[in-house]
Amino acid sequence: MPFLRWLKIGADSVAVLFLAAMFCSFMLQIIFRYLFNHPLSWTLEACLITWLWTVFWGCGLLLRDQDHVRFDILYLAAPHKLRRLMAGLAAVIFLVAYAVSLPATADYIEFMKIESSSSLKIRLDYIFGIYLLFVLGVLGRYFWRLVQIIRDQDFETGISHSAEHYSE
Template sequence: MKQLTHLFGLGANAVAATMLAAIFVTFLIQIAARYVLTEFGIQLELGWTIELNLTLWLWLVLFSCAFVLKERDHVKFDLIYSHAGPARKRVFAVVSALCIVVALVAAMPDTWDYVSFYKIKKSPTLRIRLNYIFVIYLVFAGVLILRYGWRVIDVIRGRDLSQDERDILAD
């Protein structure tokens, strides 16, 4: 199982890196068209590059947050948490994870409706159905529901705390 998780992580990193590379290449195409080709009198309409970059950026951020970043990589506001005792830290971890799960589960029906509604619209330049563009949010929300649901179970069982949290709890 650990090897499968490692391979999945490598695959997710490769997908994220590919999206970032595509953003970079598209950006270079924009720069070349605007500053190099115009010097030779060539005018190209490259509105598709902006739309592609925006779509890739949306996918990159949400995909990476769901599949690439680990718990310790996420931004946390832990001013109170870091000063609490071990028992309270566990309570904070469970309550915060439950809040995330409940909020995302509560929002899921409306999110599904929103994404489904966009099957009737297409992006202006690339003509991609907008539900294909926004479906990544459903994936992101679903993965976060599973991850934080699992976190609740692990914290209640006393497992799966990050090394930083284990060190803090040991104090």
Template sequence: MKRLTHFLGMGANMVAAGMLAAIFATFLIQIAARYLLTQFGVQLELGWTIELNLTLWLWLVLFTCAFVLHERDHVKFDLIYSHGSMRRKRVFAVLSALSIIVALIAAMPDTWDYVSFYKIKKSPTMRIRLNYVFSIYLVFAGVIALRYGWRLIDVVRGRDLTRDDRDILAD
């Protein structure tokens, strides 16, 4: 199982890196068209590059958050959490996981309606159906709800101690 998760993690990293490379390449096309080609009197309409970069950025952020980043990689405001006992930390972890799961699942029907509504609209330049553009949020919400479900089970069973918590216990 560990080997499979490592393989899938590497695949997710490669997808995220590919999206980032596509954003960079599109950005270079914009620069070349704006500054190099205009020197030779060539005017290109490159509105699609802005639209592509915006879409890729949306997908990159949500995909990476769902599939690449670990719990410890996220920004946290843990001033109260980090100064609490292990019991208090477990209570906070359970409450935060439950809050995230309930909020994402409760919002899912309306999110589905919103995303599916956009099947009638297309992006202005590239003519991509907007439900495809925003569908990554459904994937993100589902995966994050599942990840926090697993975290909740681990915390309740007493198996989840983050690296920071282990360091605090060692002190």
């Protein structure tokens, strides 16, 4: 498990670098616009690109299930067997949806190599390529969740309240 811990630390560090780059770009824009009256065109683009990468990197690789927003009132009110069925069905739906979309998504991202960003001149396939990593992360997460559900292991990690808690 130490290898997985180092992987997590590395992925967290990359997210921190994205946020730091976005913050520095944002601060440069403020300084140049308001102190020197000379706005920089590339800083807005840098902020947008680093924000895009931060969101997809974080959601695809870093956030745990309990970190995502959930609408689970009915799920929590259901008995364990029904929750297991609901979770399994949701995992299968996500797996199928993302797997079906993967070839067309990859094809479109590959097509975008003909375009570049306006200020930084970065090819758009490089910019939007993070979405493929996000999809692969989601597929891996839901595949592992489905395995846990089938084995009836602890697939509800992060559920802090049981249905009994709501009825008290």
